[in-house]
Amino acid sequence: MSNFLNLSDSHRPEHTGTDPAIESREDPLLDFGSFIDPDVISDGPEAVVDHAPDGDQQGQETSTNRESNIDPKSPEPRTPLHGAPVTGDQDLDRNQKTSEPLHPPQSTSNTAAMTDSVNVEKRRNPAPAKPTATVAGTPDSGARRVKPGADPASWLPQGWRVEDRMRNSGATAGTVDKYYFDPVSGFKFRSKKEVFEFLETGTTRKKRKAMENPDADMNTSGGSGKRKSKKSDSKALNFDYSNVPEKVEWVLTDSLQDSWSPCIGDVKVSEPSKRDWMAAFTFQSTKSGRTKI
Amino acid sequence: MEAQNYSDHPQLKPIQILSGTAKEGSIGPQIGLTDIGESEDAYLFRVALPGLKKNECQVKCNIQRDGKVQIKGLITTTGGVLENSSSIFQMRLNQLCPPGPFTITFYLPGPVDPRLCSPKFRGDGILEVVVFKPRTPNISQQV
Numbered sequence: 001m002s003n004f005l006n007l008s009d010s011h012r013p014e015h016t017g018t019d020p021a022i023e024s025r026e027d028p029l030l031d032f033g034s035f036i037d038p039d040v041i042s043d044g045p046e047a048v049v050d051h052a053p054d055g056d057q058q059g060q061e062t063s064t065n066r067e068s069n070i071d072p073k074s075p076e077p078r079t080p081l082h083g084a085p086v087t088g089d090q091d092l093d094r095n096q097k098t099s100e101p102l103h104p105p106q107s108t109s110n111t112a113a114m115t116d117s118v119n120v121e122k123r124r125n126p127a128p129a130k131p132t133a134t135v136a137g138t139p140d141s142g143a144r145r146v147k148p149g150a151d152p153a154s155w156l157p158q159g160w161r162v163e164d165r166m167r168n169s170g171a172t173a174g175t176v177d178k179y180y181f182d183p184v185s186g187f188k189f190r191s192k193k194e195v196f197e198f199l200e201t202g203t204t205r206k207k208r209k210a211m212e213n214p215d216a217d218m219n220t221s222g223g224s225g226k227r228k229s230k231k232s233d234s235k236a237l238n239f240d241y242s243n244v245p246e247k248v249e250w251v252l253t254d255s256l257q258d259s260w261s262p263c264i265g266d267v268k269v270s271e272p273s274k275r276d277w278m279a280a281f282t283f284q285s286t287k288s289g290r291t292k293i
Numbered sequence: 294m295e296a297q298n299y300s301d302h303p304q305l306k307p308i309q310i311l312s313g314t315a316k317e318g319s320i321g322p323q324i325g326l327t328d329i330g331e332s333e334d335a336y337l338f339r340v341a342l343p344g345l346k347k348n349e350c351q352v353k354c355n356i357q358r359d360g361k362v363q364i365k366g367l368i369t370t371t372g373g374v375l376e377n378s379s380s381i382f383q384m385r386l387n388q389l390c391p392p393g394p395f396t397i398t399f400y401l402p403g404p405v406d407p408r409l410c411s412p413k414f415r416g417d418g419i420l421e422v423v424v425f426k427p428r429t430p431n432i433s434q435q436v
Contacts, residue, residue, distance in 0.1 A: 241428040248407035250354040255347040260412045277408045
Protein backbone atom coordinates (compact mmCIF):
# COMPACT_ATOMS: atom_id res chain seq x y z
CA MET A 1 0.00 0.00 0.00
CA SER A 2 2.61 2.48 0.99
CA ASN A 3 4.71 1.59 -1.98
CA PHE A 4 1.83 2.30 -4.17
CA LEU A 5 1.21 5.59 -2.46
CA ASN A 6 4.74 6.65 -2.89
CA LEU A 7 4.63 5.83 -6.53
CA SER A 8 1.59 7.88 -7.13
CA ASP A 9 2.96 10.67 -5.00
CA SER A 10 6.06 10.98 -7.03
CA HIS A 11 3.94 10.83 -10.08
CA ARG A 12 1.92 13.81 -8.97
CA PRO A 13 3.80 15.50 -6.19
CA GLU A 14 1.25 18.27 -5.91
CA HIS A 15 -1.35 15.87 -4.62
CA THR A 16 0.23 15.11 -1.30
CA GLY A 17 -2.70 16.34 0.70
CA THR A 18 -5.05 13.67 -0.45
CA ASP A 19 -6.89 11.02 1.38
CA PRO A 20 -5.17 7.76 0.57
CA ALA A 21 -8.48 6.13 0.00
CA ILE A 22 -9.04 8.52 -2.82
CA GLU A 23 -5.56 8.61 -4.03
CA SER A 24 -5.40 4.90 -4.39
CA ARG A 25 -7.76 5.19 -7.25
CA GLU A 26 -5.69 6.03 -10.24
CA ASP A 27 -7.49 8.55 -12.27
CA PRO A 28 -6.77 8.82 -15.94
CA LEU A 29 -7.95 12.39 -16.16
CA LEU A 30 -5.99 13.78 -13.26
CA ASP A 31 -3.13 14.87 -15.38
CA PHE A 32 -5.37 17.05 -17.39
CA GLY A 33 -6.44 18.95 -14.37
CA SER A 34 -9.72 18.60 -12.67
CA PHE A 35 -12.92 20.44 -12.97
CA ILE A 36 -16.28 20.71 -11.39
CA ASP A 37 -19.49 20.09 -13.13
CA PRO A 38 -22.51 20.60 -10.95
CA ASP A 39 -24.83 19.26 -13.56
CA VAL A 40 -23.19 16.01 -14.33
CA ILE A 41 -25.42 13.10 -13.60
CA SER A 42 -24.34 10.07 -15.52
CA ASP A 43 -22.08 7.56 -13.88
CA GLY A 44 -18.86 7.85 -15.78
CA PRO A 45 -17.15 11.17 -16.01
CA GLU A 46 -18.32 12.94 -12.93
CA ALA A 47 -16.82 10.21 -10.86
CA VAL A 48 -13.59 11.32 -12.34
CA VAL A 49 -14.38 14.88 -11.50
CA ASP A 50 -15.31 14.17 -7.96
CA HIS A 51 -12.28 12.12 -7.25
CA ALA A 52 -9.95 14.89 -8.16
CA PRO A 53 -7.81 15.40 -5.09
CA ASP A 54 -8.71 18.33 -2.92
CA GLY A 55 -5.22 19.67 -2.93
CA ASP A 56 -5.34 20.23 -6.62
CA GLN A 57 -8.11 22.71 -6.43
CA GLN A 58 -7.42 24.20 -3.11
CA GLY A 59 -4.32 25.72 -4.42
CA GLN A 60 -6.00 27.16 -7.42
CA GLU A 61 -9.26 28.49 -6.27
CA THR A 62 -10.13 31.85 -4.93
CA SER A 63 -13.34 32.39 -3.25
CA THR A 64 -15.58 35.07 -4.56
CA ASN A 65 -17.41 34.95 -1.30
CA ARG A 66 -15.73 35.15 2.00
CA GLU A 67 -13.92 31.88 2.49
CA SER A 68 -15.82 30.21 5.22
CA ASN A 69 -14.05 28.32 7.92
CA ILE A 70 -15.82 25.22 6.87
CA ASP A 71 -13.35 22.57 6.22
CA PRO A 72 -13.77 21.05 2.84
CA LYS A 73 -12.57 17.72 3.97
CA SER A 74 -14.61 17.52 7.08
CA PRO A 75 -16.68 14.41 6.77
CA GLU A 76 -19.77 13.43 8.61
CA PRO A 77 -20.07 14.58 12.20
CA ARG A 78 -23.04 12.49 12.93
CA THR A 79 -21.91 9.59 14.83
CA PRO A 80 -21.18 6.30 13.22
CA LEU A 81 -21.81 4.86 16.62
CA HIS A 82 -25.46 4.46 16.12
CA GLY A 83 -25.05 2.34 13.12
CA ALA A 84 -27.58 3.34 10.58
CA PRO A 85 -26.63 6.45 8.70
CA VAL A 86 -28.81 9.44 9.15
CA THR A 87 -31.59 9.20 6.71
CA GLY A 88 -32.40 11.76 4.14
CA ASP A 89 -35.70 12.48 5.77
CA GLN A 90 -34.01 13.86 8.80
CA ASP A 91 -31.95 16.06 6.63
CA LEU A 92 -35.00 17.39 4.99
CA ASP A 93 -36.60 18.11 8.29
CA ARG A 94 -33.71 20.11 9.45
CA ASN A 95 -33.45 22.00 6.26
CA GLN A 96 -37.03 22.98 6.49
CA LYS A 97 -36.58 24.14 10.01
CA THR A 98 -33.82 26.45 9.05
CA SER A 99 -35.57 28.16 6.20
CA GLU A 100 -38.90 28.54 4.60
CA PRO A 101 -39.24 26.58 1.43
CA LEU A 102 -38.22 28.78 -1.42
CA HIS A 103 -39.37 26.37 -4.02
CA PRO A 104 -42.34 24.49 -2.71
CA PRO A 105 -42.67 22.23 -5.72
CA GLN A 106 -39.03 21.30 -5.47
CA SER A 107 -39.45 20.43 -1.88
CA THR A 108 -41.53 17.43 -2.71
CA SER A 109 -39.21 16.27 -5.36
CA ASN A 110 -36.38 16.58 -2.91
CA THR A 111 -38.14 14.26 -0.59
CA ALA A 112 -38.42 11.83 -3.39
CA ALA A 113 -34.84 12.40 -4.26
CA MET A 114 -33.81 11.43 -0.82
CA THR A 115 -35.51 8.15 -0.95
CA ASP A 116 -34.24 7.41 -4.39
CA SER A 117 -32.03 10.18 -5.51
CA VAL A 118 -30.50 8.42 -8.43
CA ASN A 119 -33.76 7.71 -10.08
CA VAL A 120 -35.10 11.12 -9.44
CA GLU A 121 -32.00 12.64 -10.80
CA LYS A 122 -32.34 10.70 -13.94
CA ARG A 123 -35.95 11.53 -14.26
CA ARG A 124 -35.33 15.17 -13.86
CA ASN A 125 -32.52 15.13 -16.29
CA PRO A 126 -33.63 12.77 -18.98
CA ALA A 127 -30.72 13.71 -21.19
CA PRO A 128 -27.49 12.98 -19.33
CA ALA A 129 -25.51 13.82 -22.38
CA LYS A 130 -22.56 16.14 -22.34
CA PRO A 131 -20.03 14.60 -20.00
CA THR A 132 -19.23 11.96 -22.56
CA ALA A 133 -17.17 14.58 -24.24
CA THR A 134 -15.00 14.92 -21.18
CA VAL A 135 -14.83 11.20 -20.68
CA ALA A 136 -13.05 10.97 -23.95
CA GLY A 137 -10.29 12.73 -22.11
CA THR A 138 -9.99 15.67 -24.44
CA PRO A 139 -8.00 18.12 -22.38
CA ASP A 140 -9.58 20.93 -24.26
CA SER A 141 -10.00 23.79 -21.84
CA GLY A 142 -13.43 24.58 -23.11
CA ALA A 143 -14.66 21.20 -22.02
CA ARG A 144 -13.69 21.94 -18.45
CA ARG A 145 -15.96 24.90 -18.09
CA VAL A 146 -18.85 24.74 -15.76
CA LYS A 147 -22.02 24.48 -17.68
CA PRO A 148 -23.54 27.89 -17.45
CA GLY A 149 -27.20 26.97 -17.63
CA ALA A 150 -27.19 24.87 -14.51
CA ASP A 151 -29.40 26.49 -11.92
CA PRO A 152 -28.76 24.94 -8.52
CA ALA A 153 -31.91 26.54 -7.18
CA SER A 154 -33.91 24.05 -9.17
CA TRP A 155 -32.65 21.05 -7.28
CA LEU A 156 -30.82 22.26 -4.19
CA PRO A 157 -32.70 21.82 -0.90
CA GLN A 158 -33.77 24.98 0.84
CA GLY A 159 -31.25 26.68 3.00
CA TRP A 160 -28.26 25.43 1.11
CA ARG A 161 -25.69 27.94 0.03
CA VAL A 162 -24.01 28.08 -3.34
CA GLU A 163 -20.65 29.64 -3.91
CA ASP A 164 -18.95 30.38 -7.19
CA ARG A 165 -15.25 30.22 -6.90
CA MET A 166 -12.83 31.02 -9.63
CA ARG A 167 -9.55 29.26 -9.88
CA ASN A 168 -6.84 31.83 -10.04
CA SER A 169 -3.83 29.74 -10.86
CA GLY A 170 -2.79 26.60 -12.59
CA ALA A 171 -3.64 25.34 -16.00
CA THR A 172 -7.33 25.72 -15.33
CA ALA A 173 -7.21 29.28 -14.05
CA GLY A 174 -10.36 31.15 -14.83
CA THR A 175 -12.63 28.19 -14.44
CA VAL A 176 -15.51 28.84 -12.13
CA ASP A 177 -16.50 26.09 -9.75
CA LYS A 178 -19.74 25.87 -7.92
CA TYR A 179 -19.67 24.69 -4.33
CA TYR A 180 -22.68 23.70 -2.29
CA PHE A 181 -22.83 24.04 1.46
CA ASP A 182 -25.10 22.16 3.77
CA PRO A 183 -26.42 24.70 6.29
CA VAL A 184 -26.63 22.10 9.03
CA SER A 185 -23.30 20.35 8.89
CA GLY A 186 -21.40 23.01 6.97
CA PHE A 187 -20.07 20.40 4.60
CA LYS A 188 -18.93 21.46 1.21
CA PHE A 189 -19.89 19.55 -1.87
CA ARG A 190 -18.52 19.94 -5.31
CA SER A 191 -21.21 18.43 -7.44
CA LYS A 192 -24.88 17.83 -7.59
CA LYS A 193 -24.19 14.17 -7.35
CA GLU A 194 -22.24 14.58 -4.16
CA VAL A 195 -25.09 16.58 -2.69
CA PHE A 196 -27.61 13.92 -3.50
CA GLU A 197 -25.42 11.18 -2.23
CA PHE A 198 -25.12 13.04 1.01
CA LEU A 199 -28.85 13.61 1.25
CA GLU A 200 -29.51 10.00 0.54
CA THR A 201 -26.98 8.35 2.78
CA GLY A 202 -26.38 11.02 5.39
CA THR A 203 -22.66 10.58 5.00
CA THR A 204 -20.11 12.11 2.78
CA ARG A 205 -18.38 10.31 0.02
CA LYS A 206 -15.05 10.44 1.77
CA LYS A 207 -16.53 9.00 4.91
CA ARG A 208 -18.03 6.09 3.08
CA LYS A 209 -14.77 5.45 1.36
CA ALA A 210 -13.05 5.32 4.67
CA MET A 211 -15.57 2.82 5.93
CA GLU A 212 -15.40 0.62 2.87
CA ASN A 213 -11.69 0.71 3.07
CA PRO A 214 -10.67 0.53 6.70
CA ASP A 215 -7.37 -1.01 5.82
CA ALA A 216 -6.32 2.10 4.01
CA ASP A 217 -6.54 3.91 7.31
CA MET A 218 -5.00 1.37 9.56
CA ASN A 219 -2.20 -0.16 7.61
CA THR A 220 -0.47 2.86 6.22
CA SER A 221 0.71 4.03 9.60
CA GLY A 222 3.90 5.94 9.43
CA GLY A 223 3.35 6.99 5.85
CA SER A 224 2.69 10.59 5.10
CA GLY A 225 -0.80 9.70 3.96
CA LYS A 226 -1.63 8.38 7.39
CA ARG A 227 -1.56 11.71 9.10
CA LYS A 228 -3.96 13.20 6.66
CA SER A 229 -6.49 10.49 7.00
CA LYS A 230 -6.21 10.60 10.75
CA LYS A 231 -6.94 14.25 10.67
CA SER A 232 -10.03 13.92 8.62
CA ASP A 233 -11.22 11.13 10.82
CA SER A 234 -11.06 13.13 13.97
CA LYS A 235 -12.65 16.08 12.32
CA ALA A 236 -15.49 13.85 11.37
CA LEU A 237 -16.21 13.57 15.03
CA ASN A 238 -17.14 17.18 15.39
CA PHE A 239 -15.46 17.16 18.74
CA ASP A 240 -13.48 20.05 20.14
CA TYR A 241 -10.55 18.46 21.87
CA SER A 242 -9.08 21.71 23.07
CA ASN A 243 -12.01 23.07 25.06
CA VAL A 244 -12.31 20.60 27.86
CA PRO A 245 -15.09 21.48 30.28
CA GLU A 246 -14.13 21.84 33.93
CA LYS A 247 -16.55 19.23 35.11
CA VAL A 248 -19.10 16.83 33.74
CA GLU A 249 -21.64 14.99 35.78
CA TRP A 250 -22.78 11.65 34.44
CA VAL A 251 -26.13 10.58 35.74
CA LEU A 252 -27.50 7.07 35.46
CA THR A 253 -30.82 7.78 33.83
CA ASP A 254 -32.03 4.40 32.74
CA SER A 255 -30.52 1.78 34.91
CA LEU A 256 -32.05 -1.11 33.04
CA GLN A 257 -30.31 -0.15 29.86
CA ASP A 258 -27.42 1.35 31.72
CA SER A 259 -27.77 4.64 29.91
CA TRP A 260 -25.99 7.66 31.27
CA SER A 261 -26.63 11.30 30.58
CA PRO A 262 -23.91 13.87 30.87
CA CYS A 263 -24.68 17.22 32.48
CA ILE A 264 -22.55 20.32 32.60
CA GLY A 265 -23.50 22.43 35.54
CA ASP A 266 -27.12 21.55 35.97
CA VAL A 267 -27.81 21.53 32.27
CA LYS A 268 -28.19 18.25 30.51
CA VAL A 269 -25.97 17.95 27.50
CA SER A 270 -27.98 17.88 24.32
CA GLU A 271 -28.51 14.62 22.52
CA PRO A 272 -26.45 15.57 19.44
CA SER A 273 -23.48 16.70 21.50
CA LYS A 274 -23.73 13.57 23.55
CA ARG A 275 -23.61 11.57 20.36
CA ASP A 276 -20.58 13.53 19.24
CA TRP A 277 -18.93 12.76 22.54
CA MET A 278 -19.72 9.11 22.22
CA ALA A 279 -18.44 9.05 18.69
CA ALA A 280 -15.25 10.66 19.86
CA PHE A 281 -15.03 8.15 22.64
CA THR A 282 -15.50 5.27 20.27
CA PHE A 283 -12.98 6.72 17.91
CA GLN A 284 -10.46 7.08 20.70
CA SER A 285 -11.11 3.58 21.91
CA THR A 286 -10.69 1.98 18.55
CA LYS A 287 -7.65 4.04 17.82
CA SER A 288 -5.85 3.18 20.99
CA GLY A 289 -6.90 -0.42 20.62
CA ARG A 290 -7.06 -1.42 24.23
CA THR A 291 -6.99 -0.10 27.71
CA LYS A 292 -4.35 -1.63 29.84
CA ILE A 293 -5.17 -2.17 33.41
CA MET B 294 -15.03 3.85 56.64
CA GLU B 295 -11.57 2.88 57.88
CA ALA B 296 -10.65 -0.74 57.99
CA GLN B 297 -9.65 -0.17 61.59
CA ASN B 298 -13.08 0.91 62.69
CA TYR B 299 -14.71 -2.09 61.20
CA SER B 300 -12.47 -4.64 62.78
CA ASP B 301 -12.57 -2.91 66.16
CA HIS B 302 -16.32 -2.77 66.23
CA PRO B 303 -17.61 -5.41 68.67
CA GLN B 304 -20.45 -6.43 66.42
CA LEU B 305 -18.07 -7.36 63.67
CA LYS B 306 -15.81 -9.67 65.55
CA PRO B 307 -17.04 -13.28 65.36
CA ILE B 308 -19.43 -15.43 63.43
CA GLN B 309 -17.74 -15.31 60.09
CA ILE B 310 -15.11 -17.53 58.70
CA LEU B 311 -13.32 -16.40 55.66
CA SER B 312 -11.43 -18.53 53.27
CA GLY B 313 -9.76 -18.21 49.94
CA THR B 314 -9.47 -14.73 48.51
CA ALA B 315 -11.96 -13.38 50.97
CA LYS B 316 -9.56 -14.26 53.75
CA GLU B 317 -6.62 -12.63 52.11
CA GLY B 318 -8.42 -9.42 51.52
CA SER B 319 -8.59 -6.94 54.33
CA ILE B 320 -11.83 -6.08 55.98
CA GLY B 321 -12.65 -2.64 54.79
CA PRO B 322 -15.43 -0.55 53.49
CA GLN B 323 -17.74 -2.75 51.51
CA ILE B 324 -18.66 0.09 49.29
CA GLY B 325 -16.22 2.17 47.38
CA LEU B 326 -13.46 -0.36 46.88
CA THR B 327 -11.72 1.00 43.89
CA ASP B 328 -9.48 -0.20 41.10
CA ILE B 329 -7.67 2.35 39.00
CA GLY B 330 -5.86 1.52 35.80
CA GLU B 331 -4.06 3.54 33.22
CA SER B 332 -3.34 3.10 29.57
CA GLU B 333 -1.46 5.29 27.17
CA ASP B 334 -4.39 7.61 26.68
CA ALA B 335 -7.08 6.67 29.16
CA TYR B 336 -7.83 5.73 32.73
CA LEU B 337 -10.05 2.99 33.94
CA PHE B 338 -11.62 2.82 37.31
CA ARG B 339 -13.93 0.34 38.92
CA VAL B 340 -15.80 1.05 42.08
CA ALA B 341 -17.59 -1.56 44.09
CA LEU B 342 -21.11 -0.42 44.82
CA PRO B 343 -22.86 -3.37 46.42
CA GLY B 344 -26.29 -2.84 47.82
CA LEU B 345 -27.37 -0.39 45.19
CA LYS B 346 -30.62 -1.26 43.58
CA LYS B 347 -30.21 -0.49 39.98
CA ASN B 348 -33.39 1.46 39.53
CA GLU B 349 -33.33 3.53 42.66
CA CYS B 350 -29.70 4.14 43.36
CA GLN B 351 -29.49 7.60 41.75
CA VAL B 352 -25.90 7.08 40.84
CA LYS B 353 -24.06 10.12 39.59
CA CYS B 354 -20.50 10.27 38.56
CA ASN B 355 -18.87 13.67 38.65
CA ILE B 356 -15.69 13.85 36.70
CA GLN B 357 -13.48 16.91 36.73
CA ARG B 358 -10.87 17.95 34.28
CA ASP B 359 -8.15 17.65 36.91
CA GLY B 360 -8.96 13.98 37.45
CA LYS B 361 -11.15 14.29 40.50
CA VAL B 362 -13.92 11.75 40.52
CA GLN B 363 -16.88 11.92 42.83
CA ILE B 364 -19.46 9.19 42.88
CA LYS B 365 -22.74 9.80 44.60
CA GLY B 366 -25.59 7.46 45.16
CA LEU B 367 -28.15 6.10 47.51
CA ILE B 368 -28.12 2.78 49.22
CA THR B 369 -31.57 1.43 49.71
CA THR B 370 -30.91 -1.96 51.17
CA THR B 371 -32.34 -1.77 54.64
CA GLY B 372 -31.04 -3.70 57.60
CA GLY B 373 -33.47 -6.02 59.31
CA VAL B 374 -36.49 -5.68 57.09
CA LEU B 375 -37.12 -7.77 54.03
CA GLU B 376 -39.41 -6.75 51.26
CA ASN B 377 -41.58 -9.84 51.16
CA SER B 378 -41.48 -10.86 54.74
CA SER B 379 -43.29 -9.67 57.79
CA SER B 380 -40.62 -10.77 60.19
CA ILE B 381 -38.07 -8.32 61.44
CA PHE B 382 -34.56 -9.47 61.88
CA GLN B 383 -32.35 -8.33 64.64
CA MET B 384 -29.03 -7.66 63.02
CA ARG B 385 -26.14 -9.43 64.67
CA LEU B 386 -23.55 -8.65 62.15
CA ASN B 387 -23.79 -5.55 60.05
CA GLN B 388 -20.85 -5.18 57.76
CA LEU B 389 -22.65 -4.06 54.70
CA CYS B 390 -22.96 -0.39 54.15
CA PRO B 391 -26.01 1.03 55.92
CA PRO B 392 -28.73 2.62 53.81
CA GLY B 393 -28.51 6.24 52.88
CA PRO B 394 -26.71 8.52 50.53
CA PHE B 395 -23.00 8.16 50.07
CA THR B 396 -20.19 9.90 48.29
CA ILE B 397 -16.94 8.40 47.15
CA THR B 398 -14.20 10.75 46.09
CA PHE B 399 -10.83 10.00 44.65
CA TYR B 400 -8.36 11.36 42.17
CA LEU B 401 -7.26 9.74 38.99
CA PRO B 402 -3.51 9.89 38.42
CA GLY B 403 -3.81 12.78 35.97
CA PRO B 404 -6.10 15.16 34.12
CA VAL B 405 -8.89 13.78 31.98
CA ASP B 406 -11.40 14.89 29.40
CA PRO B 407 -14.63 14.37 31.31
CA ARG B 408 -16.62 14.24 28.09
CA LEU B 409 -14.77 11.21 26.83
CA CYS B 410 -16.17 8.92 29.41
CA SER B 411 -18.23 5.76 29.31
CA PRO B 412 -19.66 4.77 32.64
CA LYS B 413 -21.08 1.30 33.00
CA PHE B 414 -22.91 0.12 36.03
CA ARG B 415 -22.62 -3.58 35.69
CA GLY B 416 -25.10 -6.06 36.99
CA ASP B 417 -22.62 -7.28 39.55
CA GLY B 418 -22.59 -3.99 41.41
CA ILE B 419 -19.38 -2.71 39.97
CA LEU B 420 -19.29 0.70 38.41
CA GLU B 421 -16.76 0.60 35.61
CA VAL B 422 -15.67 3.78 33.91
CA VAL B 423 -13.17 4.49 31.19
CA VAL B 424 -12.24 8.12 30.79
CA PHE B 425 -9.75 9.46 28.33
CA LYS B 426 -6.89 11.76 29.02
CA PRO B 427 -7.11 15.11 27.30
CA ARG B 428 -5.44 15.23 23.94
CA THR B 429 -2.25 17.17 23.58
CA PRO B 430 -2.65 20.58 21.97
CA ASN B 431 -0.61 19.83 18.87
CA ILE B 432 -2.92 17.02 17.92
CA SER B 433 -6.04 18.92 18.70
CA GLN B 434 -5.23 21.80 16.42
CA GLN B 435 -6.32 20.16 13.26
CA VAL B 436 -7.85 23.07 11.45
